[in-house]
Every structure is written in structure tokens, then in C-alpha cells.
Amino acid sequence: xxxxxxxxLLGASFFSTHHASAHDAVAGRQRDVTAPAFKLLVxxxxxxxxxxxxxxxxxxxxxxxxxxxxxITVFATCHGEIQTAETLVADFHTNAMVxxxxxxxxxxxxxxxxxxxxxxxxxPSTTVTGANAIAMGWLEAALTALxxxxxxxxxxxxxxxxxxxxxxxxxxxVAAAFLLAPxxxxxxxxxxxxxxxxxxLDLPTLLVLARAVDAWTREEPATIALGALHPGARLELRLP
Amino acid sequence: MTDxxxxxxxxxxxxxxxxxxxxxxxxxxxxxxFSPATAFFEFPFSTALGILPALEASxxxxxACTPTRVANVALASVRQLRPAVRAxxxxxxxxxxxYVFASSTGGLEETERSLAPDPRLPSSSGGYRYADHGIDATxxxxxxxxxxxxxxxxxxxxxxxxxxxxxSAARLIHHGLADAVVVGSADSLCRTTVFGFHSLGxxxxxxxxxxxxxxxxxxxxxxxxxxLIERDTEVTRGHALGWIxxxxxxxxxxxxxxxxxxxxxxxxxxxxxxxxxxxxPNDIDYVSAHxxxxxxxxxxxxxxxxxVFERPIPLxxxxxxxxxxxxxxxLTSLVLAIESLRRQEIPATLRATPVDDTLGVAxxxxxxxxxxQHVLVNAFGFGGSNASVVVxxxxxxx
Numbered sequence: 001x002x003x004x005x006x007x008x009l010l011g012a013s014f015f016s017t018h019h020a021s022a023h024d025a026v027a028g029r030q031r032d033v034t035a036p037a038f039k040l041l042v043x044x045x046x047x048x049x050x051x052x053x054x055x056x057x058x059x060x061x062x063x064x065x066x067x068x069x070x071x072i073t074v075f076a077t078c079h080g081e082i083q084t085a086e087t088l089v090a091d092f093h094t095n096a097m098v099x100x101x102x103x104x105x106x107x108x109x110x111x112x113x114x115x116x117x118x119x120x121x122x123x124p125s126t127t128v129t130g131a132n133a134i135a136m137g138w139l140e141a142a143l144t145a146l147x148x149x150x151x152x153x154x155x156x157x158x159x160x161x162x163x164x165x166x167x168x169x170x171x172x173x174v175a176a177a178f179l180l181a182p183x184x185x186x187x188x189x190x191x192x193x194x195x196x197x198x199x200x201l202d203l204p205t206l207l208v209l210a211r212a213v214d215a216w217t218r219e220e221p222a223t224i225a226l227g228a229l230h231p232g233a234r235l236e237l238r239l240p
Numbered sequence: 241m242t243d244x245x246x247x248x249x250x251x252x253x254x255x256x257x258x259x260x261x262x263x264x265x266x267x268x269x270x271x272x273x274f275s276p277a278t279a280f281f282e283f284p285f286s287t288a289l290g291i292l293p294a295l296e297a298s299x300x301x302x303x304a305c306t307p308t309r310v311a312n313v314a315l316a317s318v319r320q321l322r323p324a325v326r327a328x329x330x331x332x333x334x335x336x337x338x339y340v341f342a343s344s345t346g347g348l349e350e351t352e353r354s355l356a357p358d359p360r361l362p363s364s365s366g367g368y369r370y371a372d373h374g375i376d377a378t379x380x381x382x383x384x385x386x387x388x389x390x391x392x393x394x395x396x397x398x399x400x401x402x403x404x405x406x407x408s409a410a411r412l413i414h415h416g417l418a419d420a421v422v423v424g425s426a427d428s429l430c431r432t433t434v435f436g437f438h439s440l441g442x443x444x445x446x447x448x449x450x451x452x453x454x455x456x457x458x459x460x461x462x463x464x465x466x467x468l469i470e471r472d473t474e475v476t477r478g479h480a481l482g483w484i485x486x487x488x489x490x491x492x493x494x495x496x497x498x499x500x501x502x503x504x505x506x507x508x509x510x511x512x513x514x515x516x517x518x519x520x521p522n523d524i525d526y527v528s529a530h531x532x533x534x535x536x537x538x539x540x541x542x543x544x545x546x547x548v549f550e551r552p553i554p555l556x557x558x559x560x561x562x563x564x565x566x567x568x569x570x571l572t573s574l575v576l577a578i579e580s581l582r583r584q585e586i587p588a589t590l591r592a593t594p595v596d597d598t599l600g601v602a603x604x605x606x607x608x609x610x611x612x613q614h615v616l617v618n619a620f621g622f623g624g625s626n627a628s629v630v631v632x633x634x635x636x637x638x
Contacts, residue, residue: 086355088435092431093355093356093358098432103435103436103437107398110623113623114623116493116623116624120493121491122491124489125489125623129394130379131374136393140393144411147411166370168370229392
């Protein structure tokens with residue numbers, strides 16, 4: 001086990017279209033499918049937003065932030081705006097044109113842009129993606145908090161991948177946000193460590209996020225595997 | 241945070257060519273390289289595109305992944321950078337070299353050929369796999385090609401992507417997770433982006449004319465750009481092509497696709513990059529603009545540059561040469577800036593005349609010899625995502 005970064009965790013939020021809480025998700029208790037309310041966006045700005053964007057904004061909006069010094073934001077997503085991508089490809093294939101509004105919201109950093117507009121924040125923002133987006137999102141957020149000496153809002157979300165892509169089959173849209181601060185701040189200590197790992201199994205996003213938020217909410221110690229850092233090693237979140 | 245990062249390798253490929261010497265010679269000679277869009281696809285509108293020339297055989301075995309269009313675009317740069325990465329691996333060990341990759345569309349073109357097959361295009365390469373769709377579709381193959389085993393990360397923030405990747409790479413070195421990082425970016429042409437930018441009214445019907453009075457939009461291009469950055473030591477100084485002196489990032493917080501009218505995010509990130517470099521605006525010899533050629537983008541960037549520099553600083557727009565390579569745009573301009581430091585000349589902005597004098601900036605409209613030490617490069621994107629990098633000829637402490 002090799003320590004990578006130590007930060008303070010100031011808050012966490014969770015949303016799943018299929019589970020009422022992180023604890024229910026860990027326990028496997030489902031609810032009727034529920035859409036995010038994502039109240040951060042006013043009516044006009046809500047049009048054409050994807051489920052992925054709505055999920056990010058739902059969990060980000062649930063965490064109180066200092067408007068005078070807004071956090072740097074790190075968004076993470078394995079699949080990005082995958083449902084919008086399917087629609088755009090189908091549109092130009094069928095109609096030889098695409099919706100300008102939909103195209104504008106098709107980039108991976110759509111939630112980042114809409115969050116900064118909605119909150120008036122000029123703070124830097126980035127978007128981590130790919131198969132190990134949860135692990136690298138945590139790493140990016142922790143290192144950024146330590147570098148900048150200020151709070152970082154980490155938001156991780158993914159919407160279901162349309163069947164036509166022949167990709168992952170997770171049915172729930174799921175998101176979690178975490179407010180991180182440098183080690184000098186008050187809060188609950190969170191450590192990122194690397195451990196040897198010989199398996200390359202994809203960790204289910206729902207359970208990774210639900211376990212982290214559930215451990216935070218219940219103030220219980222936990223070790224949560226976040227994903228691959230490099231071949232032969234994975235990143236873990238430890239909440240002592 | 242960014243002090244002391246040596247750039248020990250750089251590679252670029254785009255419509256100008258598939259190797260550094262060709263790209264550099266054509267860029268500094270101001271050679272036009274755009275093609276009619278019909279060379280890529282029969283779009284129901286006119287525009288120009290920057291298309292990567294066919295890759296010549298290199299004698300190596302290429303990338304061990306599906307041979308998608310974006311993998312081909314990446315390969316053009318990756319194979320040029322391999323000797324520098326191999327040398328770094330000998331210095332630091334393969335486990336100490338990380339890979340951070342950035343793209344805006346990733347494998348979307350492969351997805352298009354599978355989900356929207358067109359008889360005029362080759363079919364999807366050897367059966368569609370979802371893993372070929374993502375931004376990180378080529379990451380594992382590129383890391384294997386280099387023989388590096390450090391952390392592997394992918395980012396996507398539209399047209400600022402590659403500079404965000406550079407900042408993440410610097411953090412990995414600063415916090416001891418790596419001693420060297422390959423920072424790469426690649427975006428291939430795909431139908432979604434061409435239709436998409438057309439739907440927004442942002443595509444130029446002919447070759448783009450950044451900062452010109454009659455500018456009317458973007459010319460999209462495909463391309464890749466890679467740099468190898470290393471912790472600054474006596475050894476790496478001997479290999480350095482230049483130094484990352486400072487980086488800055490900020491959000492517009494104005495509109496998802498339109499820039500802040502005063503380029504506020506651009507101002508903030510340029511000032512931050514200067515602060516981190518320990519430089520003043522007067523130390524910068526020229527600005528390599530994001531310069532997409534749209535009316536609003538160029539106006540906002542010109543305002544931002546004018547407010548930060550408070551003098552008519554020379555400004556050039558390399559997208560007039562390469563086209564807008566989206567997620568690869570920042571690193572593409574950075575690699576050209578490194579070459580400009582070596583040559584001591586500023587590449588011209590093609591087709592910039594008649595210049596829009598209302599912008600109040602000094603457009604470099606011809607190849608210009610100059611004494612150059614520090615260049616500031618901008619990369620701005622959708623989501624109001626802005627980033628700037630100062631690249632210097634010498635390390636700060638010397």
C-alpha cells in the first residue's frame with residue numbers, strides 16, 4: 001500500500017434513478033425510477049440537457065459551497081454524453097442535419113460548463129473520462145485541492161449506455177459529489193492509496209459511489225476500490 | 241506548480257503533414273493545406289477541412305488496437321515521440337512515466353461508421369466494439385507502444401482539452417506520482433462535428449480567416465500533438481526543447497457555447513499563467529491565439545488579450561494553417577510555439593488581411609523573424625473552458 005494523497009472530506013451527496021439513497025443502493029433496495037430535479041438550472045437552461053448532465057447537477061446542487069470562493073470543479077464520467085451521441089448520429093444519418101442545441105450540449109464538459117454558468121463561478125474546471133474515470137477523477141480532485149489550497153467539488157456521474165452501443169448494461173443513472181479540501185482544513189480525513197492489483201475487472205459505478213457516500217454519511221471507516229491507476233495497481237479511497 | 245517542467249519531446253501531425261519537419265516547414269512557409277469537405281464526405285453544404293495525409297509505413301508494428309481513424313491520427317505523432325519516451329524510460333523507469341491523453345471526440349468516427357453506415361465510407365473496422373468509442377479508446381495501446389507503465393488518464397473539455405491534460409500531468413509530477421509524463425491529444429474528423437458546427441452557423445464556407453475583417457467561421461481539421469514533459473534536472477536540461485513556464489485556467493461562467501463578450505475567462509487564465517511563470521505581460525513576445533475565425537470568438541479573445549497586455553502584442557492564429565483540431569488544438573499550437581522559439585520566427589496567420597482593425601491587436605500576417613523567449617498560447621472551448629500556457633526558451637532559474 002502506497003499513500004498518494006490525503007485530503008479532508010467536507011461533504012458528499014448521492015443520487016440514483018433506481019435507489020432512494022446510497023445506503024439503499026449498497027443494500028440492493030430499489031425504488032420506482034425517479035428523475036433528477038436538478039434545480040440548479042432555470043427552465044430555459046434545462047432544455048435538451050441529458051440525464052448525465054442532470055445527474056451531475058443534482059448532486060452538485062446538493063452540496064453547499066462558498067459563493068465568495070467557489071470551488072474548483074472536477075467532473076468525472078466513464079461514458080460522457082453517450083445518449084446525446086446516439087441521438088446526433090441518428091439525426092444526421094436520417095435527416096442530414098443535427099440539432100444545434102443538442103450538439104452544443106454533446107461535449108464531455110457540458111455539466112462543467114452549465115454548472116459554472118448556473119453558479120457564476122469562474123473557477124477552473126476539468127472533466128476526467130474513460131474506463132478508470134472514477135479513480136482518476138478522485139486523484140485529479142485530491143491533487144488539485146492540495147495544489148490550489150482550496151476546496152474542490154468532485155462530481156462523478158454516468159447515464160445508462162444505449163443498447164445500440166453494445167456497451168455496459170447498468171440500468172440506473174447514478175451520481176455522487178464530494179467536497180474536498182486541503183489536509184489543513186477541518187472535515188473527515190480521506191486518503192488515496194495505491195495497492196497491487198492483478199485483476200482488471202471494471203468496478204460497477206453504482207456500488208463504488210454508493211459505498212463511498214454511505215460510509216461518509218454513516219461516519220463509518222471504509223476502504224473502497226476506485227479503479228485502475230496503472231497496470232498492476234489500483235487506487236483505493238480510505239476513510240479511517 | 242509548473243516551475244521546472246522540461247519539454248523533452250514534441251510531435252505534431254495534421255493536414256500540413258504527418259511528421260514534424262514537414263509540418264514545421266509548411267507552417268512557417270505559410271503553405272495552404274485545406275481540402276474541400278467532399279474529400280471526406282458528401283455534406284449538403286460547402287466547407288473546407290484539414291485532412292491528415294496518408295501515413296507512410298514506418299517499419300514498426302503500430303498501435304495494438306482497432307485501427308480507427310483517431311488511432312491513425314494519434315499514431316502519426318506517437319511514432320515520432322517514441323525515441324524520446326524510450327530515453328526517458330531509461331532515465332526514470334517505465335513505471336515512473338505516466339500518460340495523460342485528451343480528445344474531444346475520441347472514437348466517435350468509428351461509432352458513426354457502425355451506427356450510421358454509409359456506402360460511400362469504409363465500414364467500421366473489423367467489427368464494432370464499445371471500447372473503441374471512448375475518449376480513452378487508444379490509451380492502453382499507446383502506453384504499450386511506448387513501453388510505459390505509469391498512471392494512465394484521459395480528459396475531455398472540448399477545445400481546451402489538451403491544456404487541461406498538460407495541467408493534470410504537471411500535478412502528477414509535482415506530487416511525485418511520475419517523473420515524466422507523455423501528454424497527448426488527437427481528434428479525427430467525424431461527421432457529427434461537421435454537421436454540428438454547421439448547425440451552430442460556425443463553419444466557414446471556405447478556408448478560415450482568423451481576425452480578418454470578413455471572418456466567417458471555423459475550418460475543422462484533424463490532428464494530433466504530443467509532448468513529453470519531465471522533472472527538471474541537469475540531465476533533462478540537456479534534452480529540453482523548451483520549458484512549461486506557467487499555466488492558467490478559468491471558466492467564463494457566461495454561456496455554454498458563446499464566449500464572454502470581454503473574454504473574461506481568457507483574461508483570468510492568461511493572467512494566472514503569467515503569474516505562475518513569474519512573468520509580466522511585457523515579457524511575452526507573442527500570443528498564439530485560440531483564433532478560431534468566428535466573429536464572436538475572435539472578438540472576445542482580442543478584447544481579453546488587449547486588457548491583459550495593454551499594448552498591441554503580436555498575435556498569430558495557427559488554425560489558419562492547421563484547421564481547428566478541437567481537443568488537440570492547444571498542444572498543436574504549443575508544439576508550433578516551441579518550434580518558433582527554436583527558429584526565432586513567428587508563423588503567419590494566413591488570410592488575415594484585411595485585418596479587422598476594430599479588434600486592436602497586432603495580427604502577424606507574414607512570417608516574422610523576431611527575438612523570442614516567451615510565448616503565451618491560448619486554448620478556449622465550449623463550456624466557457626479556458627486555458628493558457630506560457631512556454632519559454634530557457635528554464636526560469638537560469
